[in-house]
Amino acid sequence: MAVDRFGGEPRVVELPVPVAGPGEVLVRVAAAGINPYDAKVGDGILEGRPHVFPLVLGVDGAGTVEACGPGVTRFVRGDPIFGQFLHDPVGVGTYAEYTLVPERIGVTKVPRELSSVQAAALPTSGMTALAALDTFALRPGDSLAIVGASGGIGSIAIPLAAGRRASIVALARPASAARLRALGAAETIDSAPDGLPERLRRRFPGGVDALLDLMSAAPRFAELASSVRPGGTAVSTVYAADPSRAGPSGARQINLSLEPSAALLDRLVDEVVSRRIPVPVERTVSLDGAIGALREVKAGRGAGKTVIVI
Numbered sequence: 001m002a003v004d005r006f007g008g009e010p011r012v013v014e015l016p017v018p019v020a021g022p023g024e025v026l027v028r029v030a031a032a033g034i035n036p037y038d039a040k041v042g043d044g045i046l047e048g049r050p051h052v053f054p055l056v057l058g059v060d061g062a063g064t065v066e067a068c069g070p071g072v073t074r075f076v077r078g079d080p081i082f083g084q085f086l087h088d089p090v091g092v093g094t095y096a097e098y099t100l101v102p103e104r105i106g107v108t109k110v111p112r113e114l115s116s117v118q119a120a121a122l123p124t125s126g127m128t129a130l131a132a133l134d135t136f137a138l139r140p141g142d143s144l145a146i147v148g149a150s151g152g153i154g155s156i157a158i159p160l161a162a163g164r165r166a167s168i169v170a171l172a173r174p175a176s177a178a179r180l181r182a183l184g185a186a187e188t189i190d191s192a193p194d195g196l197p198e199r200l201r202r203r204f205p206g207g208v209d210a211l212l213d214l215m216s217a218a219p220r221f222a223e224l225a226s227s228v229r230p231g232g233t234a235v236s237t238v239y240a241a242d243p244s245r246a247g248p249s250g251a252r253q254i255n256l257s258l259e260p261s262a263a264l265l266d267r268l269v270d271e272v273v274s275r276r277i278p279v280p281v282e283r284t285v286s287l288d289g290a291i292g293a294l295r296e297v298k299a300g301r302g303a304g305k306t307v308i309v310i
């Protein structure tokens with residue numbers, strides 16, 4: 001599934017099987033997790049990096065090593081691997097039957113406890129959730145508010161944070177409330193935009209310890225960050241934070257920029273497997289069905305993870 005130009009409509013195309021170069025492995029893709037980032041890549045967010053057209057979308061994937069290029073040492077043919085496959089040139093993506101990945105980036109072996117669909121759902125959302133929790137360094141009993149909690153990052157951040165015995169309040173659409181409580185949220189607040197900061201402040205007059213915001217633009221993020229207690233931390237994954245200001249309440253503001261790596265992915269896998277954390281796969285689709293699914297994710301209507309089964 002590819003776009004022919006930045007901003008173009010994705011379509012399913014026939015392309016030759018790529019050939020693994022030095023340090024690269026050729027992967028027969030079994031499943032590809034959909035992220036909002038995939039739509040952003042199609043729209044040109046990485047225009048300044050080397051890229052190819054047709055630009056095959058998709059950064060998260062799981063599959064089997066089909067062939068190894070010269071110099072590959074971490075994997076052999078037949079290994080089940082998964083991870084975040086994004087590399088230059090951008091456009092050799094995971095929404096495909098075959099893709100390439102350099103062995104040195106954020107990929108690792110699929111543990112036997114996970115299916116390829118579960119593995120494909122984890123990399124970007126899970127590593128981002130884990131990196132955010134590293135930033136917060138939560139102590140048992142700390143309160144964590146997650147804004148936009150219904151989606152991919154929120155649905156894995158909740159059980160990961162619950163494992164740190166944080167008290168999680170999920171700001172989400174009401175239709176997701178029961179699912180998010182089952183994942184470990186202590187309570188939910190309707191994320192409808194009107195009066196959202198006031199609802200959070202009413203519930204936590206002394207301020208929350210930590211805020212993870214997965215959707216708000218800068219003005220709304222600033223309002224929500226003012227509901228974090230002095231010395232607490234407010235993180236945005238959409239670059240809405242203003243790190244130069246501590247906010248009226250004295251909270252730190254941080255824009256999280258994921259630095260994917262095999263080490264971070266391995267830590268995530270260890271935690272998911274050892275604590276039997278549910279991988280939030282809500283839906284699987286075919287490659288053809290992915291066009292509509294990506295449109296929904298782009299519009300903020302995704303719930304948990306949607307995975308393409310190839």
Ligand SMILES: NC(=O)c1ccc[n+]([C@@H]2O[C@H](COP(=O)([O-])OP(=O)(O)OC[C@H]3O[C@@H](n4cnc5c(N)ncnc54)[C@H](OP(=O)(O)O)[C@@H]3O)[C@@H](O)[C@H]2O)c1
Pocket residue numbers: 035036037124125128147148149150151152153154171172173176191214215236237238239256257258259297298299300301302303304
């Ligand atoms: N900075 C980084 O390194 C990094 C890494 C990974 C992801 N991200 C970004 O972080 C954001 C969240 O990622 P995700 O995978 O959790 O996304 P997702 O699966 O699409 O979830 C986002 C959630 O935000 C809420 N939302 C409501 N209205 C929205 C709108 N108009 N647009 C977008 N979301 C809306 C929805 O939850 P409710 O209905 O519950 O409100 C939605 O499920 C994305 O923009 C993604 O690109 C950044």
